[in-house]
Each structure stands twice: as structure tokens, then as C-alpha cells.
Amino acid sequence: MLLRELRRAGTDEIGGVLATERVADRVFRIVDLSVQRKGGTFAAFSRDASLHKRFIRRFHDLTGHQYERFNYLGEWHSHPSFPALPSPTDVLTMHSLLEAPEQMANFLVLLIVKRSSAGKLEASAHAFAHGLAPIRVPLVMPERNDALTEVAASARLSLRKRLAMRSNSDRSRLSRR
Numbered sequence: 001m002l003l004r005e006l007r008r009a010g011t012d013e014i015g016g017v018l019a020t021e022r023v024a025d026r027v028f029r030i031v032d033l034s035v036q037r038k039g040g041t042f043a044a045f046s047r048d049a050s051l052h053k054r055f056i057r058r059f060h061d062l063t064g065h066q067y068e069r070f071n072y073l074g075e076w077h078s079h080p081s082f083p084a085l086p087s088p089t090d091v092l093t094m095h096s097l098l099e100a101p102e103q104m105a106n107f108l109v110l111l112i113v114k115r116s117s118a119g120k121l122e123a124s125a126h127a128f129a130h131g132l133a134p135i136r137v138p139l140v141m142p143e144r145n146d147a148l149t150e151v152a153a154s155a156r157l158s159l160r161k162r163l164a165m166r167s168n169s170d171r172s173r174l175s176r177r
């Protein structure tokens with residue numbers, strides 16, 4: 001599904017939010033993601049906040065408002081013309097999302113995806129927390145018979161992260177300065 005969207009978008013960036021299930025301590029599985037097809041150019045993506053808010057509200061309704069288990073984890077967008085890594089603008093955007101008054105999370109994840117010239121999915125995931133540089137987190141894309149050619153929104157793209165403890169200790173170290 002994601003590859004199909006990336007192919008359809010061509011050289012325009014597309015993106016949205018990540019709806020995830022916490023499957024273990026600091027391990028999240030992406031169960032769904034919103035796809036905003038408009039608002040992106042070859043070098044930028046500007047998110048439509050109301051669209052993604054509605055999507056997450058519906059996700060909470062569908063999953064019975066079990067916020068500890070099913071919740072928003074962060075953002076994703078594509079980099080058709082650049083490597084699948086966060087740009088300086090992406091880092092600023094993630095920090096402004098973290099600092100938004102309604103933001104409850106103490107960290108957010110940014111997934112960047114790209115369709116390679118061979119038609120495969122390339123991706124990176126980084127976690128962002130207050131006062132820290134982005135931390136790259138492992139991303140697991142389980143292979144099926146046809147490898148990575150199809151990653152459905154409901155498929156088990158899973159994220160593993162060692163952030164919570166690390167960011168706590170980093171923060172206490174920072175505050176002692």
C-alpha cells in the first residue's frame with residue numbers, strides 16, 4: 001500500500017501520521033497510517049493537522065480508546081528526491097510538534113520512506129525528544145514471500161526503540177549542568 005502510494009505520488013512528497021500498537025516495552029508496530037496526497041512538492045511536505053487529527057480520533061474509536069496500547073507515535077513522509085533521512089527542516093518540524101501545547105508524548109518518531117529506483121521500500125526511523133539530537137531507531141520490515149515489494153498499512157512494519165530510559169538519563173544529566 002505504501003509503495004503504491006509512493007509510486008502514485010511520483011516526485012511529490014507525501015506523508016501523514018503513524019497509528020501504532022505498543023506490542024512490548026518500547027516496541028511499536030505500525031498498524032495504520034494516514035496518507036495526505038496533497039500539500040507536498042519535490043522537496044517539502046506541509047502537513048494538514050486537521051486531517052491527521054481526524055484520522056487519529058477514528059483510530060482511537062476503532063481500537064476502543066486503549067491509549068496505552070494504541071496511539072499516535074509520530075509522523076511519516078516520503079523523500080522521493082533525497083535520501084530517506086531527516087532533513088534539518090524535518091528536525092525543526094519534529095521539535096515544534098513536540099513543543100505544541102496539546103502534545104502529550106515525551107518523544108515522537110519520524111519515519112522517512114522512499115521508493116528506490118529498483119522499486120523497493122527504503123526507510124529510516126528516528127526518535128525525537130526535548131533537548132536531544134535525533135536518535136535513529138531500528139525499523140523491522142518482516143519479509144514475506146515477495147520480500148519488501150508490498151508493505152500494507154496493516155502489515156507489521158515495526159519499530160523498536162530504546163528511547164525512554166535513555167532520554168530520561170540524558171535529561172537528568174542535562175538538567176544538572
Ligand SMILES: [Zn+2]
Binds near residue numbers: 077078079086087090
Ligand atoms: Zn523531509
